[in-house]
Amino acid sequence: MSVLQSYKEFQRLTPKFWWDFGLHDMPLGVFRAVIKKQFTKNGHLTDVRVIDRLVGETHQHMKSIRYAFYNPDHVRNYLFAENIEAKPKDFLSKFLNGKE
């Protein structure tokens, strides 16, 4: 229930979010779907304590978005993982990256 409420609030905020953080390289509808994916990502959770915590985090995110505490680059990293390099998978690339 509180999840749906926070979702509603977030979707109300979405146009401002989309505009303020220079995300208009994608249409607003696509961006709404991206936001929705952030919610459905946690759809499997059943523990009320975990859900409550995530709702609280969402409210904190919304506040930070409203007051522009985030930077556009951070938002992009968070939502699309654009500038983060993929983790090395096989042995050789791990070796070359100095992980092992």
Add this chain to the structure above:
Amino acid sequence: MLRVAVTAALRTVAVRSFAQMPAQQRVFAPLVVSAHKQMGQIRQYSAKAPLTKKTLEERIVLVLSLYDKIDAKKLTLDSDFTKDLGLDSLDHVEVVMAIEEEFGFEIPDGDADRFKTPRDIFQYIADKEDVFE
């Protein structure tokens, strides 16, 4: 706000053209007022347009068919949101938001949960906005 801004813009334009006019043509006509009358306003801060059952139904169907996850061909007044139209609970929230925006009043969550079909929305808005005929 928009109306105020447009009127202000028109006024500056009118004053400018008035200043550029040769002196003998300066007739003291209410330029601003005439421009204001010609504009024809679309939406004002006044009471909503009265609804009838037919227009209400048309508007609901229009809003729902414009929502991108609903297939307009499958949509009837009695199709179930989750079963027939395949919406999940988050989509349902978005639909209710679209309806709120269209009809200009807020629907509390407890009432919005009970919407199973477009006919429920129709009935709810008809009750709230006193639509009888």
